[in-house]
Amino acid sequence: MTETFEDLNARHAPTLEAAIEAVNSRKSWSPFRDSPSAKFHAPGAPETGKAAFEAQLGQSFDLDQPGITGRSGAEISPFTRQPLGIDYPVSDPAALIASAQKAMAGWRKVNPEARIALCLEMATRLYARNFEMAHGVMHVAGQSYTQAFSGSGPNALDRGIEALAYAAKAMRDVLPEVRWDRTFGKEDVSLDKTYTLVPRGIGLVICCASFPTWNAYPAMFASLATGNPVIVKPHPIAILPMAIAMQECRKTLADFGCDPNLVTLAVDTLEAPIAQRFIDDPAVQIIDFTGSPRYGGHLERTVTGKLLFTETAGLNSVVLESCDSLAATATAIARATCLFSAQMCTSPQNVYVPKDGIRTADGHATFEQVALALVAAIDVIANNPPVAAGIMGAVQAEPSCALVHALADRAAQSPGARILRQPVGYAHPDYPDARTMTPLVVALPADNAALYAEEHFGPVLFVIAAESGDAAVEEATRLAREH
Secondary structure (H helix, E strand, O other): OOOOHHHHHHHHHHHHHHHHHHHHHOOOOOOOOOOOOHHHOOOOHHHHHHHHHHHHOOOEOOOOOOOEEEEEOOOEOOOOOOEOOOEEEEEOHHHHHHHHHHHHHHHOOOOHHHHHHHHHHHHHHHHHOHHHHHHHHHHHHOOOHHHHHHOOOHHHHHHHHHHHHHHHHHHHOOOOEEEEEEEEOOEEEEEEEEOOOOOOOEEEEEOOOOOOOOOHHHHHHHHHHOOOOEEEEOOOOOOHHHHHHHHHHHHHHHHOOOOHHHEEEOOOOOOOOOHHHHHOOOOEEEEEEEEOHHHHHHHHHHOOOOEEEEEEOOOEEEEOOEOOOHHHHHHHHHHHHHHHHHOOOOOEEEEEEEOOOEEEOOEEEOHHHHHHHHHHHHHHHHOOHHHHHHHHOOOOOHHHHHHHHHHHHHHHOOOOOEEEEOOOOOOOOOOOOOOOOOOEEEEEEOOOHHHHOOOOOOOEEEEEEEOOHHHHHHHHHHHHHHO
């Protein structure tokens, strides 16, 4: 590689400064295009990316890293319901930890600005593979093609670059040298002080299955920028996206003469998880977890003396007290409910509506009218397969479908609950075997909290008849605080 760190810094400096300006102003900014439209990309880029993904099917993924003891891989596409047939290297945790510690010794000496520039180079190269990444995310997570391209590509990389901007701001605030002068009575005292940025230790990034890259990129880049090596543990049913990321990041490091073992992939299986092995090791000092509240809660209760960041699922509520247009409001809620078949931590689940109805610009709307408007808005999406495919994608795992069907059975036997819409699949126009499910909609009184007072991962919407606007807000606030 002929490009030096100085060249790299100069090339990426405008991007970093634009990112810092964006976090200072909170304006919308991205160095990438988040549309897969061919007019925004080099000729043939979509076809090349798809071909790269297809060429990987049924093959061993090329990732050379320390301590390989075997190979593993059991991913199944939610769209074809067929195995991807890709296997990945399984490495001994002790070997990954040892190699990361060794790599950190040299990495901590690299100028922080150069570390950030290298991370920006990684982001640029990952974006160049985004069509391949989009197909990879699509066929392990179930996201639609457009969502996989944007949300798991540029939008996730934007969050990584945002982390780099904050890292740069924090590290620039630490002056490497300063002269301190003060007079004590008649005596003048001068001190020449030096400050050294010291990394904390190995960062462990535990990825979720449904959105593998979303929290991984900011966690990876924040640790790398501040001098810490990273071990990435993907979910066993969604390995490919992070394998692609590790392959590209390791190559970038090697191209600039750095130890590629600053980033490694820790592959495990559902039957034999290995995250706790890393968590318990004293060398691992930073843990970033995205996933279930059950395991996230376990980490929050048990991890001590280390930096721990968790993002788990949430019970998201909408309080509908009044609106200008009922149709437009229902459409917004319906789209949020249908997006990625409600497999995101931001998906709304509970809509609180006063039992006596709401005010709109067109007059009073009863509770029943509001509930039926929500059903109608969902039907507009669900009954149009090309639209449903672009918004809903596929359901990643069969247990999510089973959960929603079980909720429908419970609702059918629950006092005061009325099923307004059954959870049925839609016919995907491109993948006839795709695992799909459109939202279950249930209307019920506020005192039936047994159905709606916990988070359900999957396409379900509860329309809750609250006593009044104030009561609805109080109930939503109470549940948000508890969950």
